[in-house]
Amino acid sequence: MSKVFVIGHKSPDTDSIAAAVSYSYLKRQLGVDAVAARAGEPNKETKFALDYFKVEAPVLLESTARKNPDDEKTKLILVDHNESKQCVDGAKDAEVLELIDHHRLGDFETENPIFILIRPVGCVNTVIYGLYKANGVKPSKEVAGMMLSAIISDTVLFRSPTTTDEDKAAVKELAEIAGVDYEAYGMEMLKAGADISDYPAEKLAHNDTKEFEAGGKVFSCGQISVMDLEPIEAKRADIMKVLEETKAEKQYEASYLMVTNILTEDTYLWFTSGAEAAAEEAFGKKAEDRCVYLPKVMSRKKQVAPFLLKVYGK
Amino acid sequence: MSKVFVIGHKSPDTDSIAAAVSYSYLKRQLGVDAVAARAGEPNKETKFALDYFKVEAPVLLESTARKNPDDEKTKLILVDHNESKQCVDGAKDAEVLELIDHHRLGDFETENPIFILIRPVGCVNTVIYGLYKANGVKPSKEVAGMMLSAIISDTVLFRSPTTTDEDKAAVKELAEIAGVDYEAYGMEMLKAGADISDYPAEKLAHNDTKEFEAGGKVFSCGQISVMDLEPIEAKRADIMKVLEETKAEKQYEASYLMVTNILTEDTYLWFTSGAEAAAEEAFGKKAEDRCVYLPKVMSRKKQVAPFLLKVYGK
Numbered sequence: 001m002s003k004v005f006v007i008g009h010k011s012p013d014t015d016s017i018a019a020a021v022s023y024s025y026l027k028r029q030l031g032v033d034a035v036a037a038r039a040g041e042p043n044k045e046t047k048f049a050l051d052y053f054k055v056e057a058p059v060l061l062e063s064t065a066r067k068n069p070d071d072e073k074t075k076l077i078l079v080d081h082n083e084s085k086q087c088v089d090g091a092k093d094a095e096v097l098e099l100i101d102h103h104r105l106g107d108f109e110t111e112n113p114i115f116i117l118i119r120p121v122g123c124v125n126t127v128i129y130g131l132y133k134a135n136g137v138k139p140s141k142e143v144a145g146m147m148l149s150a151i152i153s154d155t156v157l158f159r160s161p162t163t164t165d166e167d168k169a170a171v172k173e174l175a176e177i178a179g180v181d182y183e184a185y186g187m188e189m190l191k192a193g194a195d196i197s198d199y200p201a202e203k204l205a206h207n208d209t210k211e212f213e214a215g216g217k218v219f220s221c222g223q224i225s226v227m228d229l230e231p232i233e234a235k236r237a238d239i240m241k242v243l244e245e246t247k248a249e250k251q252y253e254a255s256y257l258m259v260t261n262i263l264t265e266d267t268y269l270w271f272t273s274g275a276e277a278a279a280e281e282a283f284g285k286k287a288e289d290r291c292v293y294l295p296k297v298m299s300r301k302k303q304v305a306p307f308l309l310k311v312y313g314k
Numbered sequence: 315m316s317k318v319f320v321i322g323h324k325s326p327d328t329d330s331i332a333a334a335v336s337y338s339y340l341k342r343q344l345g346v347d348a349v350a351a352r353a354g355e356p357n358k359e360t361k362f363a364l365d366y367f368k369v370e371a372p373v374l375l376e377s378t379a380r381k382n383p384d385d386e387k388t389k390l391i392l393v394d395h396n397e398s399k400q401c402v403d404g405a406k407d408a409e410v411l412e413l414i415d416h417h418r419l420g421d422f423e424t425e426n427p428i429f430i431l432i433r434p435v436g437c438v439n440t441v442i443y444g445l446y447k448a449n450g451v452k453p454s455k456e457v458a459g460m461m462l463s464a465i466i467s468d469t470v471l472f473r474s475p476t477t478t479d480e481d482k483a484a485v486k487e488l489a490e491i492a493g494v495d496y497e498a499y500g501m502e503m504l505k506a507g508a509d510i511s512d513y514p515a516e517k518l519a520h521n522d523t524k525e526f527e528a529g530g531k532v533f534s535c536g537q538i539s540v541m542d543l544e545p546i547e548a549k550r551a552d553i554m555k556v557l558e559e560t561k562a563e564k565q566y567e568a569s570y571l572m573v574t575n576i577l578t579e580d581t582y583l584w585f586t587s588g589a590e591a592a593a594e595e596a597f598g599k600k601a602e603d604r605c606v607y608l609p610k611v612m613s614r615k616k617q618v619a620p621f622l623l624k625v626y627g628k
Contacts, residue, residue, distance in 0.1 A: 105413075105424045111620050113418050118430040134448065306425050 045193025053145035065090030201238035359507025367459035379404030
């Protein structure tokens with residue numbers, strides 16, 4: 001069989017990059033010619049993890065669109081996403097062989113039956129670790145390191161309400177294999193990701209941004225994890241300007257940015273002009289200065305996206 | 315937790331009924347208050363299996379629509395289907411907790427992440443048997459009997475091209491538990507299902523009918539397995555009349571009926587007026603007298619639906 005690319009979502013986070021690494025590794029152990037791929041640049045946190053465990057970044061796929069209709073379709077395994085808006089460009093022109101995820105099921109459809117496994121756990125690497133066990137395969141030290149990095153990232157070191165006991169157990173087992181103190185390493189990694197000091201407003205405005213569609217309307221929602229609000233507040237005017245420009249350019253209904261403080265475990269949800277009513281309705285909160293304050297909210301998947309989708313889907 | 319209904323598709327076949335029985339049994343072993351349910355009358359083949367293994371038919375759910383918006387939502391686990399057109403009435407008003415299937419992924423979406431497992435095997439009971447093993451649970455003799463009945467039904471005793479090695483292995487293991495000679499039992503069960511002698515045209519026209527949607531168009535496709543063409547040919551005029559009436563009433567783009575001979579392993583695909591062009595394009599065959607002959611075709615899922623969906627989806 002020809003090469004299969006394992007790929008996560010656009011604006012990849014640590015989970016998407018690590019899942020490409022870990023699931024392609026598993027598939028290779030099972031005899032599949034699988035290659036880790038990515039649909040964008042790794043962020044600072046991910047780079048920290050890749051450097052720490054000396055793992056090469058997955059190969060960049062710019063697009064999987066075919067030049068000629070006679071060309072063979074690119075074979076993909078999707079990890080950590082299933083909404084078409086979040087797929088690598090040209091994914092509609094590719095052949096999707098498998099889907100492994102931990103998000104809500106979106107608009108993904110297939111022509112034929114394929115292997116699909118979605119589980120409501122904190123991180124897709126927890127799902128993948130389950131598949132390692134089911135297949136009796138042990139990840140290498142490096143791969144285990146990437147997997148635990150992903151689980152720590154997605155669960156914010158077990159602080160996110162999406163965290164399950166299985167996520168915690170997986171991190172503990174993977175830390176044994178990787179030979180790290182996961183708490184010390186995790187804080188270091190999160191700190192690396194939260195360092196926005198040298199990021200321009202463009203980068204911050206688009207950080208870990210995902211597109212969502214409901215009721216024919218498309219909105220975007222990015223997320224930035226910080227350990228201190230001041231540095232990002234200082235850049236707020238510039239970030240909001242970029243958000244407004246992108247919204248206009250991409251004809252979004254609205255653009256949101258979750259500014260999540262991982263120490264105080266709360267989120268300031270920034271949004272573009274005109275989204276006051278939707279944001280207030282979604283969270284039952286008064287908006288102020290294009291922002292809704294959401295205490296105890298850290299998870300886009302569980303605590304933000306479903307409520308916005310419900311409002312826009314009306 | 316309140317009661318959860320495990321339910322298959324409308325116009326249930328043996329796989330849908332058996333999956334409701336087998337997956338609810340597994341969930342009960344795992345401590346969930348799960349109840350086997352059905353969205354329609356069991357067919358003759360299924361009744362034969364239920365009688366043979368002395369298993370009660372699942373409870374009938376007419377609709378899961380709520381009377382008042384304040385009423386608690388009915389909790390469902392969907393087995394053997396995922397397209398909204400095939401769900402029990404009012405499914406949009408229910409809370410779907412899990413989805414276990416072996417079909418293409420259709421238009422199903424969820425608000426939150428749930429457990430979804432779809433595997434490209436011949437029968438959803440093969441997927442469910444895998445979950446029994448993963449959980450270290452053994453089905454009862456009766457449940458094993460229903461599971462092997464489903465796999466034999468969906469794979470037409472391993473004749474369908476959808477059959478995988480895992481389906482065969484599952485039947486062999488389940489036959490040990492159920493204490494039956496699966497080949498002799500299987501032929502008897504298929505024969506019971508293929509006996510259409512006392513079926514009125516209405517029943518035959520709607521046998522195991524599923525609705526499909528592509529490009530905003532809805533069409534239906536039923537399937538009847540026979541071991542002899544003569545009895546059904548004798549009723550053809552009446553059956554076609556019912557098909558035309560249902561098509562008009564439900565505003566289908568077209569209605570199809572696969573008349574599949576499980577001994578000669580081929581299908582006569584009957585269709586309503588106006589569908590010649592679509593049927594000819596889908597299968598690259600000349601239609602004659604509102605029928606396309608499809609040698610070596612037995613599987614709606616693999617050999618018929620994808621081609622019709624492609625034509626209507628244009």
